[in-house]
Structure formats: C-alpha cells, structure tokens
Amino acid sequence: xxxxxxxxxxxxxxxxxxxxxxxxxxxxxxxxxxxxxxxxxxxxxxxxxxxxxxxxxxxxxxxxxxxxxxxxxxxxxxxxxxxxxxxxxxxxxxxxxxxxxxxxxxxxxxxxxxxxxxxxxxxxxxxxxxxxxxxxxxxxxxxxxxxxxxxxxxxxxxxxxxxxxxxxxxxxxxxxxxxxxxxxx
Amino acid sequence: xxxxxxxxxxxxxxxxxxxxxxxxxxxxxxxxxxxxxxxxxxxxxxxxxxxxxxxxxxxxxxxxxxxxxxxxxxxxxxxxxxxxxxxxxxxxxxxxxxxxxxxxxxxxxxxxxxxxxxxxxxxxxxxxxxxxxxxxxxxxxxxxxxxxxxxxxxxxxxxxxxxxxxxxxxxxxxxxxxxxxxxxx
Ligand SMILES: [Zn+2]
Ligand SMILES: [Zn+2]
Numbered sequence: 001x002x003x004x005x006x007x008x009x010x011x012x013x014x015x016x017x018x019x020x021x022x023x024x025x026x027x028x029x030x031x032x033x034x035x036x037x038x039x040x041x042x043x044x045x046x047x048x049x050x051x052x053x054x055x056x057x058x059x060x061x062x063x064x065x066x067x068x069x070x071x072x073x074x075x076x077x078x079x080x081x082x083x084x085x086x087x088x089x090x091x092x093x094x095x096x097x098x099x100x101x102x103x104x105x106x107x108x109x110x111x112x113x114x115x116x117x118x119x120x121x122x123x124x125x126x127x128x129x130x131x132x133x134x135x136x137x138x139x140x141x142x143x144x145x146x147x148x149x150x151x152x153x154x155x156x157x158x159x160x161x162x163x164x165x166x167x168x169x170x171x172x173x174x175x176x177x178x179x180x181x182x183x184x185x
Numbered sequence: 186x187x188x189x190x191x192x193x194x195x196x197x198x199x200x201x202x203x204x205x206x207x208x209x210x211x212x213x214x215x216x217x218x219x220x221x222x223x224x225x226x227x228x229x230x231x232x233x234x235x236x237x238x239x240x241x242x243x244x245x246x247x248x249x250x251x252x253x254x255x256x257x258x259x260x261x262x263x264x265x266x267x268x269x270x271x272x273x274x275x276x277x278x279x280x281x282x283x284x285x286x287x288x289x290x291x292x293x294x295x296x297x298x299x300x301x302x303x304x305x306x307x308x309x310x311x312x313x314x315x316x317x318x319x320x321x322x323x324x325x326x327x328x329x330x331x332x333x334x335x336x337x338x339x340x341x342x343x344x345x346x347x348x349x350x351x352x353x354x355x356x357x358x359x360x361x362x363x364x365x366x367x368x369x370x
Binding site (some may be wrong): 075 | 221260282339347348353
C-alpha cells in the first residue's frame with residue numbers, strides 16, 4: 001500500500017456489501033471508521049474553561065479541551081488526558097453531557113460535564129491560552145467548531161441539575177453535515 | 186504497505202509522542218483508532234428483544250442488535266441500521282442508555298434505549314433467531330458479551346423513567362479489560 005491517497009480506489013471487497021477504500025497497488029483495504037473525539041465542558045464557579053488553539057485546524061479560535069481518543073484508553077481516560085494535555089487541568093467527570101455525530105467528517109464526539117479535581121490550569125503545548133469565561137463573556141464569534149457552540153448551550157441548559165440523557169445534534173444539523181464556514185458559530 | 190500484519194512494526198513517527206503501527210515496507214502509518222459499536226436495548230411491552238448470533242464471534246449466543254458504526258452515518262442512524270439488519274426491526278430511539286469502553290479490544294459502545302417504531306421483527310441474515318424475553322426468561326448464561334449483561338441490567342434499572350446520564354462500565358471492569366472467558370456472563 002502506498003501512503004499516497006491517490007493510489008486508493010473505491011471497490012467492493014468479496015463478501016461485503018459496500019465500497020471500501022482499497023490500495024490499487026497491493027489490495028490493502030483501509031477500513032474507514034468514524035473517529036471518536038472525547039472532551040469536557042469544565043465548569044469552575046459557574047464559569048467555563050476554554051482553550052485558544054495553538055494548532056490547526058482553527059488556530060487562534062476557542063474550544064473546550066477535547067481531542068481524538070487513543071486506542072487502549074477508556075472514554076473517561078481520554079477526556080481527562082485531553083484536559084491535562086491542553087489545559088494542564090485534572091478533571092472530575094460528572095457524566096456524559098452530549099453525544100454528537102459529525103457525519104461530514106466521520107466523527108463522533110462524546111462530551112462530558114466536568115469540574116476541576118484539583119485547582120489550577122495553564123496552557124499546554126496545543127493551547128495559546130487557557131482561561132475561564134463567564135457565560136456573557138464567551139467569545140461566540142471566535143469558537144473553533146459548531147459543536148463547541150452546541151455543547152456550551154447544552155451545559156448552560158443543564159445547569160447544576162443531575163444530567164439527563166445526553167444531548168444529540170441540534171435540530172438544525174441532525175447529521176453534522178453543515179460545512180464549517182456556513183455553520184452558525 | 187502489505188496487508189500482512191507481520192510487516193508492521195511499532196515506531197514513533199517524527200513529531201509524535203507515541204508509537205504507531207508502521208508498514209516496514211513503505212512507511213504507511215496505520216493509525217489504530219478505537220472503533221464505535223452502536224446498538225439498542227429494544228423494549229416491547231416490558232420484554233426485551235434479543236438476537237441469536239448467526240456469525241462469529243460468539244455464534245449461537247444472544248445479543249442486542251448492535252454492530253460497528255459506518256463512516257458517513259450518525260450514531261442514531263447506525264443503531265437503527267443494525268436493528269434493521271439483524272432483527273428486521275424499525276426502531277424509535279429514546280436516548281443513550283449507556284456508553285461503555287472495552288479497552289481490551291479498542292471499542293466504545295454507544296447503546297440506546299429503544300422501542301419499535303412499527304410492529305414486527307424477524308431474524309436478519311446475521312441472526313439465527315430473534316425473540317422477545319421477559320426479564321426472568323433472559324438466557325444470562327448464553328449472552329454473547331459482558332456488555333450485553335451490563336446494558337440489560339442498566340435497562341432494567343432505568344425502567345420507564347426518563348433517562349439520566351448514560352451508565353458507564355461497571356465498577357468491576359471499569360476499563361473493559363476482563364477477558365471474555367473470565368467475564369461474568
Ligand atoms: Zn499498498
Ligand atoms: Zn506498504
């Protein structure tokens with residue numbers, strides 16, 4: 001198999017019922033699975049912790065601590081690892097606040113409601129800046145992704161009450177297919 | 186890249202902080218991501234719908250309708266597709282009942298509470314048999330996977346009440362690392 005994606009072609013392997021990305025050179029089948037993003041809305045005294053991204057995509061924009069789950073960890077471990085990496089923050093997870101599907105890019109986001117397990121946070125290597133925002137201070141026009149907008153709204157609506165079933169995608173984008181630039185941020 | 190896994194070696198790519206499975210021939214990096222299983226506990230008049238597996242692993246054992254999420258669909262679409270494939274059942278999803286991590290095999294399971302959207306079900310090609318079980322009829326010794334046991338307990342505990350935050354792994358197997366044969370079934 002080549003690492004050159006141009007050498008991959010779509011074809012239906014024997015015994016399967018859909019096309020798979022297959023290497024035209026050696027026949028290797030690259031099963032394309034949805035990827036899992038794990039992250040947390042971290043509340044501290046009613047404020048929310050946001051990180052300004054030091055990396056692409058969306059460098060300079062604000063997001064919650066979140067990233068791709070690694071093999072061998074649990075969703076909870078992944079969410080805590082991301083907060084440690086991006087915000088040097090140790091989290092206490094409260095439960096799953098939202099499960100979003102971003103079908104456009106094959107992503108599932110499992111997002112927790114969390115607090116700090118120990119005081120303190122700081123910008124990790126993937127963040128330019130980490131700070132707490134009161135609700136009315138949130139930089140809505142400078143959020144990195146539509147789902148950050150969605151989950152902050154879900155967090156606000158949940159308040160301090162016990163969590164219900166996780167929120168799903170908003171009615172306006174049930175499949176997560178709105179292009180990034182057209183998405184209401 | 187070869188499709189022969191023996192040609193893959195573990196090494197740390199430039200700029201990364203962990204080992205990745207890399208093709209010894211061409212350098213292709215096979216990012217190993219956790220895979221998402223989507224499924225549903227389908228309740229019908231207080232009974233639960235189970236499928237007897239026609240395929241390996243665990244052929245002949247009972248499970249809920251569930252399977253790997255495909256790229257391009259949402260978690261809800263995936264859960265409904267699996268029920269259609271395995272039980273010819275059209276579901277009405279009620280919400281996420283449980284999110285389990287099976288770290289041993291790199292799996293995350295997103296499992297819904299559901300009912301039938303339209304009456305009727307039947308064994309699909311991946312099932313030997315599909316039937317409804319009253320709680321006291323559930324074949325606990327013949328369930329296919331530990332998580333089927335877990336989620337049926339969660340479903341029973343939730344009853345007909347509004348769902349709370351999704352259940353996670355049970356305290357006895359927080360990371361989902363108990364080998365299948367040792368797991369309490
Ligand atoms: Zn190849
Ligand atoms: Zn190769």
